[in-house]
Amino acid sequence: MSIVLTHAYYIFEDPKEQLxxxxxxxxxxxxxxxxxNENNTTNHLYDSTFYTKEKQLAFIEEKQPKAVAIYTNLMTKINVIKLVKTLKTEEKYGFPKIILGGPDITYNCNNYLKTGADFLIIGEGEQTTLELYNAIIENKPYTEITGIAYLEAGVVKKTPPRVKMKSLQDLPLPNRAAIPIDKYLETWKTHHQKSSMTVSTQRGCPYTCKWCSTAVYGQSYRRRPAEMVAAELKILKDTYNPDSIWFVDDVFTVSHKWIKEFHEEVLKQDAIIPFECITRAERLNDEVLQLLKEAGCYRIWIGAESGSQKIIDAMDRRVDVHVVKEAIQKTNALGIETGTFIMVGYPGETLEDIQATTIYLKEANPTHFTITKAYPIKGTSLYNEVEAKITVQPNWETSTDRDIDFTRTYPSKFYDYAIKHIVNEVNYNKERLKPKANKRKLFKLKAKSFTAFKIMKLNQ
Structure with missing residues (x-):
């Protein structure tokens, strides 16, 4: 008997990711x-990223597992639902118990259970998966297992929340040997001339941004000892020799004490690998920036979301836009690349706020920036605020929260062109600042920016 762990992301079915x-x-x-593995439980991990659903199903048919646990998020939800229905209706797979986990299930329990899933794991998955699987194979009651949801006579039943792991020191290192790591490294090398891997050092985020989901790890702050993180980096360096590391933590520099310990340990253990991370502007200072640089940091993503203080306050970001701008500028000056995130279409945002965002991006001059139209994720404060104003609520099984729309200051089309205007205007400014600016490129960018702005104004 065994359990198969899998997800439902297939990169070759994703045209955006293929770019x-x-x-x-x-x-x-x-x-x-x-x-x-640490608890002597037979499991098979099928990483579907580079494969097809057909190959994934063939693997499950071969293993005939007692349970299949599937990670679910916004991006994979539709594929997960299709996978669940196949496993629940076709006899050749042995009718395994279906367990779903991940950030999207917490506030959609009824919907996911009615697609055919037997159990949902709410919150962290390690301990709950072990206990639930043991109950399944031993045919024991699962009502006492904390952190799960299931249907009973068609009604959703939830057990009490599971207490989060207090010490991440007890977590074993991720079982990277179970998946084709070489395929990831080769893909990065082929398309970007350097490889990259992920490392997690913490769980939970203590901040309260209204649009952000904390469905899995909550607002706690728990961290692996710096010595253990450095040891993991050393293993990755010696085993896979990646060109860079992406730390997936929400706020990498939340603890300055930990950053000092991390700096000391990576130097002592010869574990330096160039890395990038995300943090908040007020958790950076000159000393921390220098420590990060010496520890191998080459890029820092510093959240802003808007260049308008009014919108930042509405998001409950609890940061001063000028502090963000200064942090980006200081990081640039130290020779570390910068990135920032921008959101348009937030409730209450006006044309003046969008213009403030454009000016902010020009002045801060981050090396990279991403921009998206705000959308409400169920379970967040933003969703609760706009729920009564939702104008587009598509079929749940065939859509995601990204497809939800609500009454904003302006029509939806306005924000599509606002994004184009901001991108072209900021890129124009970047090109203009170069020692040898390309005049042809400048003309094209300015023309695109002007056209987008004109159409945006027409859609006010």
Whole structure:
């Protein structure tokens, strides 16, 4: 008897990702696999990223597992639902118990259970997966297992929340040997001339941004000892020799004490690998920036979301836009690349706020920036605020929260062109600042920016 751990992301079915080609291993599943191994529980991890649903199903048919646990998020939800229905209706797979986990299930329990899933794991998955699987194979009651949901006579039943792991020191290293790591490294090398891997050092985020989901790890702050993180980096360096590391933590520099310990340990253990991370502007200072640089940091993503203080306050970001701008500028000056995130279409945002965002991006001059139209994720404060104003609520099984729309200051089309205007205007400014600016490129960018702005104004 065994359990199969899997997800439902297939990179060759994703046209957008095929243009980007920056895949990362399913770190959460690797942690669960390692935890099950440590507890002598037979498990098979099928990483579907580079394969097809047909090959995934053939694997499940061969293994005939007692349970299949599937990681679910916004991006994979539709594929997960299709996978569940196949496993629940076709006899050749042995009718395994279906367990779903991940950030999207917490506030959609009824919907997911009615697609055919037997159990949902709410919150962290390692301990709950082990206990639930043991109950399944031993045919024991599961009502006492904390952190799960299931249907009873057609009604959703939830057990009490599971107490989060207090010490991440007890977590084994992710079971990277269970998946084709070489395929990830080769894909990165082929498309970007350098390889990249992910590492997690913490769980939980203590901040309260209204649009952000904390469905899995909550607002706690728990961290692996710096010595253990450095040891993991050393293993990765010696085993896979990646060109860079992406730390997946929400706020990498939340603890300055930990950063000092991390700096000391990576130097002592010869574990330096160039890395990038995400943090908040007020958790950076000159000393921390210098420590990060010496520890191998080459890029820092510093959240802003808007260049308008009014919108930042509405998001409950609890940061001053000028502090963010200064942090980006200081990081640039130190020779570390910067990135920032921008959101348009947030409730209450006006044309003046969008213009403030454009000016902010020009002045801060981050090396990279991403921009998206705000959308409400169920379970967040933003969703609760706009729920009564939702104008587009598509079929749940065939859509995601990204497809939800609500009454905003302006029509939806306005924000599509606002994004184009901001991108072209900021890129124009970047090109203009170059020592040898390309005049032809400048003309094209300015023309695109002007056209987008004109159409945006027409859609006010």
């Amino acid at each position: 980007i080609m920056k895949p990362y291993a399913p770190l959460g599943l690797l942690y669960i696999s390692a935890f099950l």
